[in-house]
């Protein structure tokens with residue numbers, strides 16, 4: 818069993834990145850278990866380092882228990898979202914107890930245009946490398962949601978193979994590099 822924690826950097830009810838995460842899970846290989854991490858958290862503040870609130874404590878536990886992490890990020894103003902950064906800040910602390918250290922990671926994202934979150938993903942990659950995660954280099958998934966998913970959230974016919982191959986590569990990366 819390969820356990821993958823999924824962080825989607827959006828709180829929006831109609832988040833296209835939540836839809837993308839669901840679509841990826843729907844075509845994952847057998848033997849992969851996904852845990853969606855709740856990122857609706859208070860803003861990180863190191864005054865909490867001695868006693869994490871319930872939500873951030875659960876986030877850390879879910880990441881600790883996972884073999885790897887899939888980050889599905891929107892692009893906000895040419896970077897990844899503040900929601901994603903806040904979740905990462907919680908998971909990275911207290912100092913010396915980062916839940917991300919050494920874990921395999923992969924990044925995907927969807928936007929409403931053809932740039933497909935490429936700048937957000939590059940910015941996020943910098944952060945994950947700093948956190949000593951083993952970030953998958955290829956394949957990359959910069960997606961225009963209008964091309965990849967149908968209105969009802971199912972995968973457009975022309976994208977089934979790509980998403981299936983992408984999530985299989987993520988699972989293989991996590992399996993190969995897990996502790």
Ligand SMILES: Cc1cc2nc3c(=O)[nH]c(=O)nc-3n(C[C@H](O)[C@H](O)[C@H](O)COP(=O)(O)O)c2cc1C
Nearest residue numbers: 827829832833834835891892893894895928929930
């Ligand atoms: C504050 C804000 C900034 C945005 N900046 C970008 C951007 O830099 N690049 C981009 O491709 N889309 C940008 N968008 C459009 C998003 O791709 C679009 O809103 C998308 O639905 C966000 O993903 P989500 O639905 O998962 O939250 C922006 C949207 C918002 C609300």
